[in-house]
Every structure is written in C-alpha cells, then in structure tokens.
Amino acid sequence: MSDEYDNNKSYQAQSSEVIDGSAGSVNPDIDYVRPAEVGEQDLYHGHSFIEKWVFCQDAKVIGVQYFLTAVFTGIVGLILSWLMRLQLGFPGLAGFMTAEHYYQFVTMHGMIMVVYFLTALFLGGFGNYLIPLMVGARDMVFPYVNMLSFWMFFVAVAVLMASFFVPGGPTGAGWTLYPPQTILEGTPGSGMGILLMLISLSLFVIGFTMGGLNYMITILQARTRGMTLMRMPLTVWGIFTATVLAMLAFPALLVSAIMMTLDKVLQTSFFMPTILKAGEVLEYGGGSPILFQHLFWFFGHPEVYIVALPAFGIVSDLISVHARKNIFGYRMMVWAIVGIGGLSFFVWAHHMYVSGMNPWFGFFFATTTLIIAVPTAMKVYNWILTLWRGNIRINTVMLWCLGFIVTFVNGGITGIFLGNVSVDVPLSDTYFVIAHFHMVMGIAPLMVIMGAVYHWFPLVAGKMLHEGLGKWHFWITFLGAYSIYFPMHYLGFIGVPRRYFEMYDSPYMTSAVGMNEFISIAAFIVGAAQFILVFNIIKTLKTGKKAEQNPWKANSLEWYTSTVPPEHGNFGERLPVVHRWPYDFSVPGAKDDFIPQTTAPSEVIHTEVEKT
C-alpha cells in the first residue's frame, strides 16, 4: 500500500490549491481553509465483474447491495403482513392458516421489518451511499471491512429465510422473543426456528458492527477540508448518531441472543425459572424472564431511534432543499438529534410498565420518556418553521415529507399516551400499541425512505423518476396507510388485545369485525401500491428522462461529483473544499437561490450570507 501513499505529495497539492482558489478575490484570507493533515486514501478499484459488482469495496455499490437486499426482506415482510391481515379481516378464508402459522407470520413480519428492513436500509443503504459523498470522502475508511459487512448481512438474511424451510418452521415467539415461551414447546418453531433466528441476529450484529465502525470513523476522520461537524448535512448527523446508538445497543441484543441460545441448547438457566410443563418440572431453575426483557429493550428502544434518527436527518435535508429555505434552527436540530440519542438509553423500561418489574421503576421511566418528547417536538416545530415563508415545491419528494410530518406527529402524540405510565396500563398489549408504533416507526420512516428514493434516484441512476406515477404512489400509500392505522387506535380503546389469532365473540370484540375487514382491504391496496414504485423504476431505467447534474439545485456535496452517477472515488482529481453549511438557500443578494457548499466566500461577497 505504501507505494501509492505519498503524504507529502498530496499535502503540497492541496495547500497550493488554497492559493489557487483565492486568486482574484478581494481578500485572500476570507477563503482560507485549513490544509489537510493527512494524505488521501488510496482505493482498490475492482478489475472484474465480480470485484466491481459482487465483492465490491465501493461504498456506493455496497449501499445499493444493502438497499436491494433490505427491500427483498421488506417485500417478504409485506407479504407476511398481507397473510396476517387476511386472517384478521376474513378469518377462515385462507384454509391453510392455523394459529401456528399466524404467530410465525407475526413474528417474522416484526423482526424483518424492524431489523432486516428498516435498520439495514437506513444505515447500510443510505449510510453507505451518502456518507462518503456528503462529507466529501472518496470512500469509507475501511472499504474491505465494509464489503464484509454487507456479506455478513447477506448471510444473516439467508439464515433467517432458511428458517421458513426447517422442520417446525420459523419461530412464532413474537418479535420480542420473550422467554420462557420462546424456547418451549407450545410456541411454534421453538426448535430449529428459534435457533436460526438467534444465529441470524448474531450474524446481523457482527456484520452491522463492521459497517457501523466504518460510518462512525469515516464521519469523524475522513471529512474533506472545511467540512466541520457543524457544516455537515443533518442526514449525516442522523446516520452518525444512529450508528453510535447501534454500536452501544446491539451488544445487548447479541448477549441476550447468546444467553438464550445457551438456555435452549445447554439447558442453562439465564432466563428460565422453575417451570412446570405438561405435569413435569423441567430442568431449569433460578433464571429471570424479566432480565431478558431488560436486555432486549435496552437494545430495543434505542433501536427505535436507530431507525428514526436517520429519517429525521434525511427529511430535514429534503424539506430544506424543496422548500428552498435553510433548515430552521440547524444547531437546535443537531443537539436535538444528539440529545434524543443520549436519552434513548434511559427510557427502555417504558416497554415494561406491566411486565412485573418493580413498579417503582414506573416513575423514573415515565419521566425520562416524557422528557424525550421535548427535543422531539422541537424537531417537528423546526420542520414546519422551515416550510414557513419558504418557496415550497409541491413535488413528489415534498409530498412524502409532508406525509411524514402528519404521520410522525400523530404517532408521536400517541407515544405520549403510552409513555405516561398509568395511561399505558389499559392500553398496553392492545391494538393501540400496534397502531402507535406502526404509525411512528413504520409509516413515518417509510415516508422518508420513499421521499429519499425519489430525491436521490437521479444521482444514483442518472435519470428522473416519473412524477405522475410518484404522486399516485404517494397518495395511495399515505391515505391508505393512514386509514389503516388511525382507526386501529380505537380497537385498542375497546380493549382488543394484540397477537390474537381469533377474536371469538366477546361483545366488544365483535364490534371490531367491520373495522378489521376495512383495515385488511386498505392493507392489501397499500401493499400493492408499492409496486407502482417498482414499475416506475423499471420504466425510468429503460426510457426515463436523463437527469441533469444537481436537478433539485441542492447545495450538499453529493450533487457536485465529477460524473453522474458518481464513479468510484466520487470527486475526480481533487476533493471538494467546503466553505459553508449546506443550507444557504435563497440568500438575499445571491444570483441563484442556492449557494453550493463549495462556493468560496469571495465568490458571493455581495450577499448577506451568515457565517456558518
């Protein structure tokens, strides 16, 4: 490696660039950017098809690989949700649907959507693609480990999918995998199914750690000259903080998976107390089922923010670009992301108010949970204040952002119900909870994912997605998803418990029949509508309009690459030098309504731009 690594040479090249860049300006000092302290990374360019597209070290290709694999799992999760809704809306219609199958579908749907779809998509997908581009790096700092990260994830997905085909089928323990039932007979898939699930989760965590190290260190160490932390796009802030959370939270999942595997295979008793089953006392004793819940939610609650924070970051950038206005209160937004991330480690037991843990915990966790509502609310205010006095393009991307605001605020408010300990008592374990978390961490992040796909597709593929199809896709998805989850809260008020294969004929449950049918039909339509996007992508790739460079007139670095789509190395001969934050939109006195991050102050000397 050392032969290509010439610190001195690149150092000189970059320092001379500073002088070049300031030539002709009024005051050479105002354009000064500190020179780079280390030389540039050398990249391994693939030589064969396999090295370029399969075992590839380019973060952008890895990002697309993550994205496509995650989407594949998402489609599996979607089909499972259809099968569940078929049973709930029209019980008995599908002859093969037994209670065992139903619970297996519930479990796999939950685990796939939270971990293998959303987490992998946001961090593995968007993280890999966008981080190096947005911070002005040529690639991730450890490209080889990055490649391993994806393939580890790929194996984890393969193991997970294999569990559909083993004797006994996949685990049906619920995605929370609460012991003791998880590994006892009486729960479907308590043999091979649960083992494969635990192995797959462990592989996921290992793979994710490799990726996560890359995201963190690239952001901390490989930013281009002038890209201070407080000049980073909020997308990068969101992904960065989420990665830090993941690095701290996933170990709890890993150890609980290992301990449960031992309980299952070697009859240890980490989580297993004395148990009487079918008249016989099992060979367990002394373990604590609640310990597992603490470990699981110590991972599980930050996990919510691992999904939410990248969504927060991305949506901030999308709103700012398409409202042609700087994000309102950037510093507040950054501190809110970091603050929410920190607080998210102190709220986990709000999932356990009625778990049988010491009830005095309730006071502490209700207080911390409601404190987290404050920075979250600040983010919402800042999004809508960014729209205020903006110059808003109502295009497909903006529609997804608006849809996000509506669903996120709705789901956030119901979170205040559930976080407020005594209000949670009647509502926990009912459909209110299902409605809440689907709205806030299912639909809302999905809205952001979709917005991001329409926003960055021209960069990734060099072509513009069809706007008309995009709008149909949005309206069917938004209206459909809202009419699934908004009324579902009211099922929870009635008291309909979650994870019920059949409701039977209790009077308050029969009143839910009509609504269940309606929700199921809406779910079928919303699911099917996602294929509009698939069609749109195929059609665009074949016959779509070629995208100009930077079609949205954005400021951040990913739009200023040497080619579109960017090639390996991203920025051609010279790395960009950053002079400002990415939100200089509609600056008074400027020629255009945007000033790219790379524009030197001397070029916009007559504008009223604030120093950032």
Added chain:
Amino acid sequence: MHAGIIFLLVIIGSVLFHIFTPWYWTDIASNWGGMDDTITLTFWVGGGVFVAVCLFMIYCVFRYQHKEDRRAEYKPEDKKLEKILTWATTLGVCALLAPGLIIWNQYVNVPKNAIEVDVMAWQWGWQYRLPGADGKLGTTQVRNIADNNPFGINPDDPFGKDDIMVESDVINLENNRPVKILLRSVDVLHNWYVPQFRAKMDAVPGTVTFYWFEPNKVGEYEVLCAEYCGVGHYAMRGGVEVQDKVDYEVWLSEQETFEQLSARYEKLNVDGNKLAKK
C-alpha cells in the same frame, strides 16, 4: 393546491372520526376512572397539538407554494422563538405527566383492606385461590404442584390449610371491595386482563407480581390473556363475576378449602389402595 386540500380533509376527517366513533372504551367497572380521565386529557392536549401542527403545515403549503420570482426568507435561527416553543412544550409535557404519576402512585400502593386473590396461570388457563378465615394465603412452590395440591401450597405452612380453592376458571369478587391480584405462572408469561377494569399486569414464572382494583359494577366479565404465551394465547380466556356481598358470601361458603381437598384425595387414595388389594 390539491395537496393542501387533501391534507386538510385528512385532518378534518380524523377529528370527525374521533367525535363520532362507535369504537370507544367499554363501560368502566372499576375504580380506575382516573386512567380514563388522563387519557381524555391527553387527547385534548395531544390532539390539539396534532391539529395545530398539521393546520400550520397546510397553511404553509397553501401560502408559500413555489413561484419562480419569489425568494424564501433567509433566517437561519430565531433564538427567542425556539426558547418560547421549548418552554411551552415542557409545560405541556409536565401537565400530562403529573396526573399520570399521581395515578401510578395509587396503582402501586394497595389499600390495606384489599382481599388477596392468587391467580395462577398456565398454558393455557387460569385458576384461583382465596385466603381462608385467617386472611392469609399459604406460601407456594411450583415443585409442590400435584393433583392433590393444584396450587403447590407448602404442606407445612399453617396459613395454607384453610386456603380456598376455586375449581373453575371463573372467579367471583365482592362488589366495592378492593382486590389485590397476586399473579403467578407455572410456565411462561401471561397477563390477567379484564378490559372493563382497565388494570393489568404480567404473570411471571419464578416470581409473584401484583396489582389492585376495586370492582364497582355487578356483572360478568371476560378475562383475556394480554401477554403472548404461545399458540393457545388467543383462546386463554377466563371469567370474573362481580357480586353483592350477600351473594358473594353464599358462593364463598360453597368452595372447598385446601384441607378438605387434601382429605378428599387421601380418601380417594385409601379407596384406591383397597380396590387394588382386592
């Protein structure tokens, strides 16, 4: 333009749905009306914020639609506005948290005069035990459970002898008398939940958990399991019958004590041995 109108209709529709919904909570039959009140309060405050935020967003969509010749305002920060919003939100959050904590304090402090009920859960059913004349439940152990000792009562515990065994998945409760539900499970997690009482708590194997309520409406109620417990979860139902004092005492006097049950089994055993000898 259309976008703003559709979003507006969604918000109006949500409010109307809330006002006219036929799906709402069941008539309450316990003392936990405070939970319902806090939910109503949260609805007003939270719902108000939801509507306000969305209406403001819709206003912006109408008012600031893209025009080529217009520029957005350039104002990176407004410290004062951010401060006001932070404090207003904090205040709102405190207003919701306070009643929540007050009621939780009641929830975790059981009144002295509460009658204890041992609710024992298993895959997939419920059984109940009440204290006898001494007012105390005998201690138990899972390993003791047998046909002649369905609750696993420790045989040398004097408090256990007069415990009342309910041979049914329906438990009777006295109206207007607080009940402390002591939850146990012999296998996996369960949760003894009656929607009309609002209260619930998991039964955890290896430990005893509790909650309390005071039934205040005579009638029959269905018990649901509210913590996933395997493939029979949805079918794990039971019942509660809330009765006036007189009826309740009649029912109570018909139940068997642990001593009587043991004696019955002993007799069965002796008879069985005699039969075997013959």
